[in-house]
Amino acid sequence: NISDLMDDLFEAANTKTALFYNDVIKGLRENPKHLDSKYFYDAAGDKLFREIMNCPEYYLTRAELEIFSGKTVELAAALSRDRDSFDLIELGAGDATKSTYLLKELLGQQIDFRYIPIDISANVIENLNESLPKVLPRLKLTGLNGEYFEMLEKATSLSKRPKVLLFLGSNIGNMPVDRVTEFCKKLRKHLSKGDRLLMGMDIKKNPKTILAAYNDKSGITKRFNLNLLERINRELNSNFIISRFDHYATYDPESGACKSYLISLDNQTVQIGEEVFHFAENEPIFMEISQKFSFEQIQDLADKSGFKFIDQLFDSKKWFTDVIWSAE
Numbered sequence: 455n456i457s458d459l460m461d462d463l464f465e466a467a468n469t470k471t472a473l474f475y476n477d478v479i480k481g482l483r484e485n486p487k488h489l490d491s492k493y494f495y496d497a498a499g500d501k502l503f504r505e506i507m508n509c510p511e512y513y514l515t516r517a518e519l520e521i522f523s524g525k526t527v528e529l530a531a532a533l534s535r536d537r538d539s540f541d542l543i544e545l546g547a548g549d550a551t552k553s554t555y556l557l558k559e560l561l562g563q564q565i566d567f568r569y570i571p572i573d574i575s576a577n578v579i580e581n582l583n584e585s586l587p588k589v590l591p592r593l594k595l596t597g598l599n600g601e602y603f604e605m606l607e608k609a610t611s612l613s614k615r616p617k618v619l620l621f622l623g624s625n626i627g628n629m630p631v632d633r634v635t636e637f638c639k640k641l642r643k644h645l646s647k648g649d650r651l652l653m654g655m656d657i658k659k660n661p662k663t664i665l666a667a668y669n670d671k672s673g674i675t676k677r678f679n680l681n682l683l684e685r686i687n688r689e690l691n692s693n694f695i696i697s698r699f700d701h702y703a704t705y706d707p708e709s710g711a712c713k714s715y716l717i718s719l720d721n722q723t724v725q726i727g728e729e730v731f732h733f734a735e736n737e738p739i740f741m742e743i744s745q746k747f748s749f750e751q752i753q754d755l756a757d758k759s760g761f762k763f764i765d766q767l768f769d770s771k772k773w774f775t776d777v778i779w780s781a782e
């Protein structure tokens with residue numbers, strides 16, 4: 455009945471808010487303070503990220519789009535070779551602009567597959583359920599809203615067909631570099647031998663090009679970062695004064711780590727629920743890492759996490775790569 459359904463919905467929403475609250479409190483109690491970049495993506499954050507993708511400095515999306523629009527046939531071949539049917543599972547699907555090229559090509563070739571986009575944003579999945587059937591009426595589609603591995607297990611419980619995992623947009627770069635191998639090993643564990651992984655990775659390049667992508671002139675990346683403080687204000691009953699924080703991005707060409715921080719512009723206290731936090735003048739909150747990879751690092755990652763190299767595609771500038779690996 456309706457009232458039970460409402461109770462369930464409220465409970466789910468409350469659990470989500472409680473997890474968000476706990477992560478925020480925990481991160482801000484630590485030294486150095488940090489917040490988890492997975493919380494960037496509420497409705498406002500999704501919109502700001504779409505604006506980032508249109509920034510002239512943010513080359514990543516355009517480079518990967520060039521691969522997906524220009525090398526669709528090669529991609530489709532590498533993924534569908536030697537199999538009759540499969541599930542095409544996308545981690546962090548976003549608006550699926552890039553994958554839509556691939557979906558169209560696979561449908562055109564009459565290949566038997568189901569598209570299973572997974573996204574942490576409920577918003578994103580609702581939009582895909584709405585928009586994809588309009589452009590691709592023959593597409594078999596099951597959207598899943600939640601955390602990658604929980605939803606990956608759910609996808610496995612729904613079907614036993616071979617899997618192709620898409621993990622695009624250099625989302626892998628959002629993990630601390632020491633956890634990237636662990637993450638790929640975990641992906642491997644959720645796959646069977648011969649299943650495939652198509653992963654978008656940003657390549658080390660001129661440090662100025664990289665830094666500019668995370669420090670755009672129009673200040674959208676700054677608003678994107680500050681939106682997390684606004685989201686905390688909106689959802690967790692807090693009183694951040696947004697103008698008292700500034701965005702700071704760095705890139706270390708040695709390690710390939712591009713990091714962003716919010717810097718407290720003065721001595722201040724902020725109340726979040728029952729908790730009070732002190733921010734010293736110039737104290738940073740670490741917000742996000744966007745790791746860049748060398749070719750050696752990429753091959754090393756495949757070897758260490760149980761994958762075999764199948765193919766690798768590039769944009770014309772060789773700034774970005776989509777690697778295709780097979781589970782060993």
Ligand code: AVJ
Nearest residue numbers: 506623624625628668675744
């Ligand atoms: C969505 C994780 C790929 O790290 O490049 C863009 C997020 N942050 N600008 C990235 C982001 C700031 C983006 N990823």
